[in-house]
Amino acid sequence: MEECAGLCGVGSSRGCRCRQQCQGPAETAAADGKPAPALAPAEKHVEADAAAGCCAGSGGIASPMRPPRCSLQDLPAEMLVEILASLPGTDLLSLAQVCTKFHRILHTDSIWRRRCRDEYGIRENLQNLETIGMSYREVYAKLFPYRHTLGLWQLDTEHYRTLLNVVVDGLCITGWTYGPSLNTHVDGPLQFEPSFRIRLTERKSAAAECLEGRISRPHSRHVQIQKGRLTLQCNETDHRKDLTMRLREERGLVLVYAQEDRYQYDCLAYRRLYLPPRHPDDLIRPGLFQGNYDPFGLKIVMLSFHGKYARVTKVTGDSIGMLEIHLMRRIQLPDGEFFHNLNELSRVVQEIDKQVIREREQQQQQEDGTEESQGHGWQSPAQPSVGESGAAASEEQPVPFVLPVGVRSRDQNYPRTCRMCFYAVDTVTLTGLAYRGRFPGVFILFDENHLGFIWQELKYFILFGRVQNTFQNVEAPSPQAFLEMLKDIQSGPPGRSSLQI
Template identity: 25%
Template sequence: MSLHIVDLPPELLFQILRHLPGPDIGRVCQTCRKLREIGSVDSLWQIKCRIEYKYAVEGGLENSSYYKIYSKVLHKYGKSVGLWRRDRKVYGGLVWIRYDKEGIVGSELLAPLSPNVKESMRRFDLFNISLTSEDEVKVTCTAEVNGHPCSVKVKPKKGTCKYTCLDTSNHLYGDKKIDLKNDSSLIEVLNIWLDNERGSDGDNDMYHFTYYGRGMDFLKNIHTYKLKPLLIQPPVQDKDVPLQPGLFKGTYSAHGIEIMNAEYSQNFNTLTLTKITGDPNVPATKVSVKVDLLRPMVLTANQQESIDNLDGVDTAHIEPGTKLEPQPFVFPRNCSERSGFNPPKTCLFRYHAQGQIAGHGFRSPTWSPGHFVVFDEDTFGMIWLQLESFSLYSRVMEKYDFSKLAQEHELTR
């Protein structure tokens, strides 16, 4: 006597269905009423939401069901959740898409205003994806109080996401509603942007051209965000490293504060800082700093008194694997620094490094020598010897979910 699958107990059928991908559950449940009834149990879809998309609502859903959330929101937009880098020439950008109650919210993440590198990231909401009372998906641009339609398109196979505002006639800037279709209004928006973004740099005329260029690019790309998933290296567990990888904010002279992705090479011989946001000299996606972890150094206070001393210092070879103790740190004379940094008297590590410099438009890029100095797990600096300047970097302390698409594309490389 043969046994048909529908003769199995409902509890066992439930366990079988929970191990199927969500789309396959729908197909299987079309075969008979018993499977359809089991497939309609909302706790099954709660499991699928959690396993496939890491979607969970504390306290449960109030206005919808997990099946509706899965089939109408997550199936189409779930792979958009995570950190994305903005695919924008020169300046780049960072976008965080996350779950919010019974929907999805996309936000742009901006570095703090210059020169306050240790302050928190700034967040501006871009769009919201939710279900209406009629169970229709609503994609809303949140640049205006009441919201208006926008488009979010996720292409998992290409690893891209694109957000486009479909109505720019009623955007809110500061406390003003402005029609971006009106050319005269663009000047007003530019002035508002400059007032908001320059911070204390607004008092310095030498930085006006830099911010004006960023503002013009902001206007040019205000309606559309093309995104690519950003993969952050996980914490290093089994190696002694000077600091954990991750996102950092760094001071870049007149260019303000830029966002970096710090990650180790496969053999842990090099630490690389790649630009998530950039500038006309060294744009986004380019490497800003390369640290040679095979060339640590220990300096006396006298060796650090000036840039000339540092540039000509002859450091003794230190065997790889040698345990390094905290050493003196002296901020060198004739070295410019804009963050208001109060240097400590010691640092944890110091390494030879190279920083990338270039002319406007990334012309004639070259590598310039420097010293990479680690002060603590979340703070380090770069002394640019030829530029006679100092960049301070501070870890992005906010916690962001990483992109599932980024992880999938990393596995298929």
């Protein structure tokens, strides 16, 4: 009480003024001999808060005072700029409507400069923008309607499938079409050619222009995105004949035969292509690889992991299909090196294949005709691998590798050592034809960047090399979205029933 008296400025004989001020109506009335008035719940809450904080630091039993509430609007403008610059642009559009202060601060160009850099990769300096009389805020506003077009797309057709990579290129949005090459090794970079461009420097609304062809000048092209499909419609088609002639000169008649039908359409539709997510238990890093399948040039495939299985899905070319790798069925190599005798290798593959077919038939009977058997269930990539782990694959000692006698290949420049081999099955469906096939064989893991597959029946070897190009805006929003994309690739174009292998 003495300490409290010193703080309150009164002696102990008169009592604590703080205590008197903290007395509620009930205590005051009792001291005066009057009945205490009833308190509303809100008044009781206020009185309790006052009583808890009035004697803070006085040595009494009361709890310390609550810190004063601080609003985001009370922060200095410099700090608000730093905070708002780290938020996605979609959130900033909503914050601009909260209050006048946020609306004013969000006109700071450094905020939109960071958003343009982080979301779209734009690294133009402010001086270049000032020269053309634009701000980063205006650039972001021009990009915003086209944000869903950025990323990788697969041509949705029953003929030859290609890739379209839509990126922000300086102050333009450019669509680059992948063109397969006949003479490029699997370790070479992908070759892209410009398809369309959207200039963001125009003061009026941005318009797309077609860049295909070498004779006709750039002309208007309509770009539309709806329900995960990107549509490109060209107002002029004469330049496509010129494009076919150029393909004949650069890539030969064989490749043009596969691609010529694609340029007969005025409207091209593409489907979204996500890259597979990565998990610690994956044998190697998943992603895009290119392989030398046939005379039509290199084709792009996608490696992904699904629990007990890995899949190599074809994303370009004139066929659809999937190489399914059974990670639980590893093939042991005799004498610490790969098979020299093709007959011995074929015998091992046939024995495993018969066992897989028998187990699949048994499971189908147990499931009463369920379409998805154990070998073809689409498991979530988030599910850990049951077989070898990524650490085990990296620590595996390489063994000498040479193709068995009698196995053909278009690429003799393959790695001379390998780490692991697994039983695998390649399923092929030629688009536009009623052909489908199932080819068991051996999947070969050479290293982090090279894969291989030997078709046991066809006696043919395919080498895959990792695509070294980097891509932006290719992350799937969820594991389920990635699985749905894989099913979409296997189903073929809309309106066509998929061929079940």
